[in-house]
Amino acid sequence: MTTMESLIGLVNRIQRACTALGDYGGGDNAFSSLWEALPSVAVVGGQSSGKSSVLESIVGRDFLPRGSGIVTRRPLVLQLHKTEGGVNEYAEFLHLPKRRFTDFAMVRKEIQDETDRMTGKTKQISPVPIHLSIYSPHVVNLTLVDLPGLTKVAIEGQPESIVQDIEAMVRSYVEKPNCIILAISPANQDIATSDAIKLAREVDPSGERTFGVLTKLDLMDKGTNALDVLEGRSYRLQQPWVGIVNRSQADINKNVDMIVARRKEREYFATSPDYGHLASKMGSEYLAKLLSKHLESVIRARIPSITSLINKSIDELESEMDHLGRPIAVDAGAQLYTILELCRAFDRIFKEHLDGGRPGGDRIYGVFDNQLPAALRKLPFDRHLSLQNVRKVVSEADGYQPHLIAPEQGYRRLIEGSLNYFRGPAEASVDAVHFVLKELVRKSIGETQELKRFPTLQAEIAAAANEALERFREDSRKTVVRLVDMESSYLTVDFFRKLPQEVEKAGGPGGPGGPGGPAASNAADRYSEGHFRRIGSNVSSYVGMVSETLRNTIPKAVVYCQVREAKQSLLNHFYTQIGKKEAKQFSQLLDEDPALMERRQQCAKRLELYKAARDEIDSVSWAR
Numbered sequence: 351m352t353t354m355e356s357l358i359g360l361v362n363r364i365q366r367a368c369t370a371l372g373d374y375g376g377g378d379n380a381f382s383s384l385w386e387a388l389p390s391v392a393v394v395g396g397q398s399s400g401k402s403s404v405l406e407s408i409v410g411r412d413f414l415p416r417g418s419g420i421v422t423r424r425p426l427v428l429q430l431h432k433t434e435g436g437v438n439e440y441a442e443f444l445h446l447p448k449r450r451f452t453d454f455a456m457v458r459k460e461i462q463d464e465t466d467r468m469t470g471k472t473k474q475i476s477p478v479p480i481h482l483s484i485y486s487p488h489v490v491n492l493t494l495v496d497l498p499g500l501t502k503v504a505i506e507g508q509p510e511s512i513v514q515d516i517e518a519m520v521r522s523y524v525e526k527p528n529c530i531i532l533a534i535s536p537a538n539q540d541i542a543t544s545d546a547i548k549l550a551r552e553v554d555p556s557g558e559r560t561f562g563v564l565t566k567l568d569l570m571d572k573g574t575n576a577l578d579v580l581e582g583r584s585y586r587l588q589q590p591w592v593g594i595v596n597r598s599q600a601d602i603n604k605n606v607d608m609i610v611a612r613r614k615e616r617e618y619f620a621t622s623p624d625y626g627h628l629a630s631k632m633g634s635e636y637l638a639k640l641l642s643k644h645l646e647s648v649i650r651a652r653i654p655s656i657t658s659l660i661n662k663s664i665d666e667l668e669s670e671m672d673h674l675g676r677p678i679a680v681d682a683g684a685q686l687y688t689i690l691e692l693c694r695a696f697d698r699i700f701k702e703h704l705d706g707g708r709p710g711g712d713r714i715y716g717v718f719d720n721q722l723p724a725a726l727r728k729l730p731f732d733r734h735l736s737l738q739n740v741r742k743v744v745s746e747a748d749g750y751q752p753h754l755i756a757p758e759q760g761y762r763r764l765i766e767g768s769l770n771y772f773r774g775p776a777e778a779s780v781d782a783v784h785f786v787l788k789e790l791v792r793k794s795i796g797e798t799q800e801l802k803r804f805p806t807l808q809a810e811i812a813a814a815a816n817e818a819l820e821r822f823r824e825d826s827r828k829t830v831v832r833l834v835d836m837e838s839s840y841l842t843v844d845f846f847r848k849l850p851q852e853v854e855k856a857g858g859p860g861g862p863g864g865p866g867g868p869a870a871s872n873a874a875d876r877y878s879e880g881h882f883r884r885i886g887s888n889v890s891s892y893v894g895m896v897s898e899t900l901r902n903t904i905p906k907a908v909v910y911c912q913v914r915e916a917k918q919s920l921l922n923h924f925y926t927q928i929g930k931k932e933a934k935q936f937s938q939l940l941d942e943d944p945a946l947m948e949r950r951q952q953c954a955k956r957l958e959l960y961k962a963a964r965d966e967i968d969s970v971s972w973a974r
C-alpha cells in the first residue's frame with residue numbers, strides 16, 4: 351500500500367470509528383471535531399444531474415438508486431475501504447451492523463428501504479444520513495457523501511419548503527471547510543444555470559476545494575461541445591474540470607455493467623473529435639484518482655493539527671479514565687483478583703493508620719498512656735480499704751473466732767475485693783481501642799480511592815472488618831479479664847513474707863504505708879485502730895503493685911489481641927468466605943453504577959481508537 355493509500359485509509363478508519371461511536375460532526379466533543387478536521391467529499395448538483403451516477407462510477411459498482419425525479423432523499427455517507435488481497439467485496443450499513451451485503455442490488459434495495467423507513471414512501475426528504483461502508487480491493491479509500499439534488503420548485507406531494515430544505519441540508523455539508531465539493535453540472539445545460547456551481551461559489555468563493563464535474567457529455571446537442579467549460583474558460587476553478595459520460599437511463603434499464611460502462615466511457619473520450627486531446631484527463635477513473643490525490647495533500651497539510659487534536663483528546667480521555675477507574679474484567683478469575691487487590695488497597699491504608707504515616711494510630715497509645723492510668727487512679731480503693739471497711743471485712747472473715755497473728759482470710763478477701771475493681775478499666779481499655787480501630791476502618795474505607803466505585807464491596811469490607819474487630823474485642827476482653835483474675839488467684843507470697851511481723855516487731859515502726867500502732871503486743875491490741883490501719887495499708891500497697899503490673903500488661907494484651915490481629919488478619923475471614931463464593935457473586939460484589947460503566951466503556955473505546963490512530967499517523971508520517 352502506498353503512503354497515500356494508508357493515509358486516506360487511516361482517515362477513513364478514524365471516520366468509520368467516529369461514526370460507530372455516533373460522533374459524526376455537529377456534536378461538541380473532541381470526536382466531532384476530529385471528524386470535522388478530516389476531509390470528506392460531497393456531491394452537489396441539480397436533480398438528475400448525474401450525482402449518484404458519478405459516485406457509482408468512482409466506486410466502480412452499481413449500488414445506488416438512480417433515475418429521474420427525486421431519488422436520493424437522504425444523505426448517504428459512503429465510506430470506501432480498500433482491502434488487501436482477495437476479491438471479496440462487501441458492503442455494510444451502520445444501521446445493520448454485522449450484516450454483510452455481497453449482492454449490490456440488495457444494497458440498492460436497502461438504501462431505498464431505509465430511505466422510506468425515515469421518510470415514508472413519499473417524495474419528502476430527511477437530513478438523517480444513511481451510513482454505508484464498502485470494502486473492496488478495487489476502490490480507493492474515500493469518504494463520499496451523496497446528497498439529494500437541488501431543485502427549483504416543490505412538486506406534487508412535497509411541502510412548499512422543500513426547495514429551501516434541500517438547499518439547507520446540502521449547504522450544511524458543503525460549507526464545512528474540510529468538505530471537498532464535487533460540483534456536478536450536466537453538459538446539456540448552460541453552465542451559467544448550474545445549481546452546483548452557484549452553491550459551490552457561495553461556500554467556496556476561491557474555488558480551492560471545488561471540483562467541477564461535467565456529466566452527460568454524450569447528450570449534448572450535435573455540433574456543440576463543452577471545451578470552454580472543460581478547459582476552464584467558462585468558469586475558473588483552482589482544480590481542473592473533469593468530463594464524464596455515465597450510463598444513460600437506457601443503459602441502466604439494459605443492465606449494462608460497470609466494466610462495460612467504463613470501457614465505453616474510455617472509448618468515448620479516446621475517439622471523440624472534440625475531447626481526444628484531453629482523453630487522459632477525462633472520465634470517472636481519472637476523477638477518482640484526482641480526488642484521492644487531492645485528499646492526500648489535504649490530509650498531509652492537516653496531519654499536524656490532527657495529531658495535536660488526537661493527542662489532546664488522548665490526554666483528556668486518560669484523565670477521564672483515571673477518574674472513572676479501570677474497567678472491570680469479565681472473567682471470574684480476574685474479578686477475584688480485582689476484589690483482592692481492592693481489599694489489599696484498603697488494608698494498606700488501614701495499616702498506615704496504625705503504623706503512622708496516617709493519623710489515628712496514636713490514639714491507641716493515648717488509651718494506654720492516659721485513659722488507662724487515669725482510670726486505675728480513680729478506682730475507689732480509699733473507700734474499699736477504709737478503716738471501717740477493713741474492720742468489717744476482716745471481722746466477717748474471722749467469724750466467731752478472731753485471728754491470732756495475721757488475718758489471713760481477711761487479707762485474702764480484701765485483696766480479692768480490690769482486684770475485682772481492675773476489671774472495669776481493663777475492659778474499658780479494650781473497648782476504647784476497639785472504637786479507635788472501628789473508626790480507622792471507617793476512615794480507611796473512605797480513603798481508598800479505588801473502592802469508591804464499588805459501594806457493595808465497600809459495605810462488605812466494612813462489615814467484614816467490623817465483624818473481625820468484634821471478634822478481636824471479645825478475645826481481648828477475655829484475656830484482660832483473665833489477667834486480672836490471675837492476679838487474684840495467686841498472691842505474691844514474697845510480698846507478705848517481707849512485711850514486718852507485728853508480733854516480733856511490737857513497739858517498732860508500723861508496716862509500710864502507715865504509722866506504727868501503739869506499742870502493745872497483747873491480743874486486745876489486734877483489734878485496735880492501728881492494727882486495721884496497718885492491714886489496710888498493706889493491702890493498699892499490694893494492690894498498688896498489682897495496679898502497676900496491670901498498667902503494663904493490659905496494653906500488651908490489648909495490642910496482642912486487637913491491634914496486632916487487626917494488622918495481620920483483619921480480612922482473613924473475609925478472604926476465606928470469598929474463596930467459597932461462586933463466580934457470579936464476584937460481579938455482584940463489583941457492581942457499579944451502570945451509567946458509570948457505560949461511560950467508561952465509551953471512554954475506553956475512544957481511547958483505544960485514538961491511540962491506534964496516533965500510532966498509525968506516526969508510522970505514516972515516518973514513511974514519508
Ligand code: GDP
Pocket residue numbers: 395396397398399400401402403404415416417418421422499565566567568569594595596597598599600602
Ligand atoms: P442524480 O439525481 O443527480 O443523482 O442523477 P442520477 O445519477 O440519478 O441520474 C439521473 C439520470 O441521468 C439517470 O437516468 C442517468 O442514467 C442519467 N445520466 C446520468 N449521467 C449521464 C450521462 O453522463 N449520460 C447519459 N446519457 N445519461 C446520464
Ligand code: MG
Pocket residue numbers: 401402403415416421422497499
Ligand atoms: Mg441521486
